[in-house]
Amino acid sequence: MTEHNQRRYSDISGRAILYALLGIMALYYLLPLALMIVTSFRSMDEIRMGQLIDWPTQLSLDAWRIAWDQAQIGARSEKGLRPYFINSLLMTLPAVAISTMIGAINGYVLSFWRFKGSNLFFGLLLFGCFIPFQAILLPHATVLGKMGISGSIVGLVFTHVIYGVAFTTLFFRNYYVTIPGELVKAAQLDGAGFWRIFFRIMLPLSTPILTVCVIWQFTQVWNDFLFGVTFSDPSSQPITVGLNNLVNSSTGERRYNVDMAGAIIAALPTLLVYVIAGKYFVRGLTAGSVKG
């Protein structure tokens, strides 16, 4: 065997090991999701009779139906996860829209209309990305009460906007500083004002960062549990709280198929967003943390 051939042989086996490793890791990440999906389509009889981890002998939608609108969760009269799912939608959509809008305008001001102290302001705001929310939970509960919106979806939207603005501003500011300031100056010379430059020039240029920001906020707000469990009452609880109640507080036999169907229902919107717009999701995650 010539040296050249030997080299190629070791290269090929190296590649094989590489792909095997990557494949095993892929299995590790996929296994829980696969088990969730498979189990949600099995009937409780089947689970009782045999293995918990097994293929379904026939597709049963019972677990999905029960999780969606038949399971008794806590003491509430409306059954299933459906009301929680609706609450989450009602909470997430306005919270995402409002916090993204505020972030865009803030980023625009902090990039093109700087004033004395605007950098300090940005620095102070940035810290908001890192506050452990436990440090604001108690006063926020008091203030929501004083405002008369505690335990309501409006209160939750308000909360998510307040504590989302730091991130949304960061996204837009870091995006806008890469746009040359001459663009704004030229528009000013042409007589365009603050709002016209924003709506006619900046916003049309912002599609990528808008996508990143909306996806980030959607995932954050939809997946939140701490605010949901602290600032809601039974009529306004989001899906994460509903799922936790379904899994942890129901009495009697554990219905694993229902738990798994419920978990998929809670995860579906963010998973869909991830599958459709994964590229932007990753960009949001890595925004500001990797330089260069």
Added chain:
Amino acid sequence: MSQTLTSSSQAVRTPAPARSPADRIAQWIPKLVLSPTLVIVVVFFYGFIFWTGLLSFTNSRMLPSYGLVGWDNYVRLFNNERWLVALGNLGIYAFLFIVICLVLGLLLAILLDQKIRAEGALRTIYLYPMALSFIVTGTVWKWMLNPQVGLEQFVQSLGWESFQFDWLVNPDFSIYTVVIAAVWQSSGFVMALFLAGLRGVDDSIIKAAQIDGASRFTIYTRIIIPSLRPVFFSAFIMLAHIAIKSFDLALALTGGGPGISSDLPAIFMYQLSFTRNQMGIGAASAMIMLLTVIAILVPYLYSELRVKKHD
């Protein structure tokens, strides 16, 4: 709004210093627009932190009250066995979580960076858990790690009768199950960070090293990995931050149990403040959590700002 639009455009068009009332309003627009956020920052960020700090020095129980009691709550906090368990758990959990995520993330990133055919698909698979809620992750792993019905029972049924994996219900090991689930959820994110970093490494240096006859291993350990230092740094900050805030995952997975064996500061804070009517102690524990975050964050922000000044 149309009025402000015309007035502001006039303000810019006239080169002379702004004099008329309309011009002065135009100059104020940017600051006016920022003012709601200023209120958020001053009141809802720093004001509330200060308020929580104040509560930690009061005798608040179920509702806030303002009888000052000095450092009492902190003394009681650090004499509370449960808090000490929670802090110890946070130490174990944060250390393992951060180290495993960094190692696994770097490894996956390097493997993926070898011109892999299905890179996009694999990346998607490694990262998707990050899109899930911690409650969902907790629900799934709680079931898989349950010895009676999950993996232990499954492996036993395959014929390995003596197989044991009861960490979820074993007080000595329950905190490690939180690590397992948290690593599953977050390691893909670290992989994405490192992969972005790897793609940013200067190719010419690597080519030069190859010409000098350096092996692939040497190139990685001597050139590429050291150049990823900033990525290590920011990944560390993100992971530490996730670890300190960890609340929902442990709550859904173990509920802090069995007993208090997998309790974490965030769970402790929530329960004392909202279900045990010990708001003063809850506020004190929140302040300790905040101080921990600040201790990690200040060096980071300092270096970030220094870099910006250099630009």
